[in-house]
Amino acid sequence: MEKATRQHTKEHNRALVLRTIVTNNSISRAEIARITRLTRTTVSDIVSDLMAEGLVNEVGLGTSLGGKNPILLSLVEDARFLIGLDLAQREFLGAVFNLRGKIRFMTRQPVNNRSGKEALDAIYEILDCLVKTSYQPIMGIGIGTPGLVNTSEGVVVTAVNLDWQNLPLANLLEERYHLPVYVLNDSQAAAMGEYNYGEGHQSEDNMIVINARQGIGAGLIIGHQLFQGDGGFSGEIGHIVVVPQGGQRCRCGKFGCLETVASTRALLQQATELAVHNKGVFPEGEEIDFAAILRVFEQGEPRVQKMVLDTARHMGFAISSLIGTLNIHKIVLTGDITRFGKPWLDVVQDTVSQNTLSMLAGNTRVEFGQMGENSVILGASAMLADNSPLFFDAR
Numbered sequence: 001m002e003k004a005t006r007q008h009t010k011e012h013n014r015a016l017v018l019r020t021i022v023t024n025n026s027i028s029r030a031e032i033a034r035i036t037r038l039t040r041t042t043v044s045d046i047v048s049d050l051m052a053e054g055l056v057n058e059v060g061l062g063t064s065l066g067g068k069n070p071i072l073l074s075l076v077e078d079a080r081f082l083i084g085l086d087l088a089q090r091e092f093l094g095a096v097f098n099l100r101g102k103i104r105f106m107t108r109q110p111v112n113n114r115s116g117k118e119a120l121d122a123i124y125e126i127l128d129c130l131v132k133t134s135y136q137p138i139m140g141i142g143i144g145t146p147g148l149v150n151t152s153e154g155v156v157v158t159a160v161n162l163d164w165q166n167l168p169l170a171n172l173l174e175e176r177y178h179l180p181v182y183v184l185n186d187s188q189a190a191a192m193g194e195y196n197y198g199e200g201h202q203s204e205d206n207m208i209v210i211n212a213r214q215g216i217g218a219g220l221i222i223g224h225q226l227f228q229g230d231g232g233f234s235g236e237i238g239h240i241v242v243v244p245q246g247g248q249r250c251r252c253g254k255f256g257c258l259e260t261v262a263s264t265r266a267l268l269q270q271a272t273e274l275a276v277h278n279k280g281v282f283p284e285g286e287e288i289d290f291a292a293i294l295r296v297f298e299q300g301e302p303r304v305q306k307m308v309l310d311t312a313r314h315m316g317f318a319i320s321s322l323i324g325t326l327n328i329h330k331i332v333l334t335g336d337i338t339r340f341g342k343p344w345l346d347v348v349q350d351t352v353s354q355n356t357l358s359m360l361a362g363n364t365r366v367e368f369g370q371m372g373e374n375s376v377i378l379g380a381s382a383m384l385a386d387n388s389p390l391f392f393d394a395r
């Protein structure tokens with residue numbers, strides 16, 4: 001066997017054993033050998049290496065199936081750390097996670113409409129802080145950013161809000177911090193966060209996560225993997241035209257995109273117009289922001305209720321198209337728009353059932369995400385871990 005191949009087999013087996021320990025809370029060497037089909041000697045050698053590196057430890061004795069009680073092994077979840085960054089919020093959100101996705105440190109950096117080079121400086125400020133915490137060693141940095149991203153090159157092709165074009169973000173950060181950097185679209189990251197850490201999601205082969213905040217995007221999980229499409233830009237559902245005639249101009253330049261009728265940005269614009277023509281809908285003299293819309297909605301103001309629930313109808317139609325195309329059963333909704341709660345979700349669900357072929361709609365479940373604002377940072381760091389040599393070779 002050539003040296004290179006031997007080395008590759010060794011790395012593959014090592015990643016396979018580690019992954020098996022990660023997916024089981026505690027497991028014996030014999031059980032690992034059974035699952036991975038490696039010999040007991042190979043497993044024992046790899047486990048010794050992993051223990052020497054502090055990644056795995058012995059946590060007690062399991063029940064015996066005859067003979068001695070087996071020693072159980074477990075992942076040392078704080079043996080390595082990952083940084084996750086979410087650039088799609090009004091303020092940049094960053095966190096340090098352990099190997100089980102538990103947040104150990106979190107911080108925010110106000111963006112205050114900074115864009116271009118200034119927005120990049122805001123990233124440096126937040127990362128300068130995150131790489132210096134006591135949670136060491138750090139394996140790398142995973143970033144969820146708005147806009148179109150070339151993930152394999154780590155380049156933000158275009159992000160309108162941040163005024164970035166062809167920004168080699170991964171290269172810039174790798175040079176500055178000497179850590180591996182993984183960059184992906186924020187909605188794709190949110191999907192990975194929900195899928196990896198949401199309860200009951202991992203048993204699904206396929207799942208769609210729709211992330212609706214200032215913009216709208218989707219992440220498609222197909223066959224347990226993130227599906228990025230031929231160009232890497234899958235899930236840009238926010239720019240599917242849903243009002244073909246007389247629609248509002250979208251920030252992408254087209255008219256009547258889903259974002260112009262179902263995003264929080266659209267809602268804010270509609271609320272401002274509503275307030276101009278209807279005095280008293282919103283309290284006089286107060287700023288109309290998302291929180292104000294939510295408050296008036298919950299008070300049951302009929303015009304605001306209609307305005308908000310119309311976004312749910314548009315979302316429902318968009319979901320019907322996705323279900324009709326992909327026949328995926330689980331649809332998860334995340335982002336600020338989900339803060340309108342059950343009344344909003346009910347309208348989405350009704351619209352979906354009324355507009356989808358009943359054979360397809362019957363098995364479909366539309367539900368809210370579980371990770372809240374952390375879905376993007378969790379997903380970005382999960383993708384980084386998945387692509388790190390520690391785990392990658394097991395695939």
Ligand SMILES: [Zn+2]
Pocket residue numbers: 238239240250251252253254257259
């Ligand atoms: Zn658009």
